[in-house]
Amino acid sequence: MAFQLQAATSRHLAFARTLTHQAMGNYYRQYDLCWSDAGFDSAWAGRENWLICRDDQVLGFISLSRDPKALYIRELHILEGFRHQGAGSWILEQMALKARTEGLGLLRLTVFKTNPARRLYQRKGLSIVGEEDCFWRMELECCQ
Template structure:
C-alpha cells in the first residue's frame, strides 16, 4: 500500500511531539541542547503539519513553513518501526512536488550533522549550503 498524508488535527500534536522527542532526544543530548515540549507546541501551531500514514497506521509527520525563498521542511519524523520502508523518500518527493506547484525557488531543511537522514536528503538532491556547530543547512534548488 502506498503512503498518503492528511492535514494534522488538534489531537495529532501529542503523537507528533512524542515521536519527535523519541527520535531527536539522542541528538539533543549529544549536542547539549535542551528539549522543550512548549517550544515544539508553539512551532506546531504556526506550521503546516501533515500526518504520514499507510491505511489507518500513522507512520510519522512532516511540518512545513514557507517564505518567498523556499518551502522549508521543519520536521520530518518517521517512527523507528517504519524506517527504511520509503516513507521519508516519499515525503520529500511530495514536498518537492509542492515546491514546483507553488513555484518556489527551493526546498530547504536543517539536519543534525550526525543524523544518518542526511544520506536520504543527499539522495533526494539536497546539498549542504551552510553549517553551524551541530547543524547542516541543506537545499535543493528547483529549476525555473
C-alpha cells in the first residue's frame, strides 16, 4: 500500500481546517494563541495544497509555499488513526525531493516547541535553526 499525493481543492478546505484545528488545538491553548477559521481559510487560498492518500483513503494533507530559496511546509497533518504508519516520513522525503527538483536549496517548516513531531523532523534530517516564542524553525539542505 503506497502513499500518494492528490491535489486538494476548495472542496477539501473544511476537512483541512477541521483536521488542523483538532491537531493543533492543544498547542493553541497551551501557548494562549487564538485560532481563526478565517485566517486558516485565507492562508489555504494562497498555498499549494495536497491530500495525502493511501489507496482510496485520505490520511491527511500538506500545505506548501515557496520563496526563491526554500520550499516551506506550512501545514502537515495526518488523521490520528493513520499516524505512525510511515506517511509522515514519506511526505518529508517527497518534499525534500520536490525542493531539489524545483532547484530550491532548502526545505523549511515551523513546529511548536512541545510538538513530538519535531523528533520525526529531526530523524528525517531537519535541524533547528532558530526559534520564535513557542516555535522552532527547522530546515533541511536540499542540494542537487
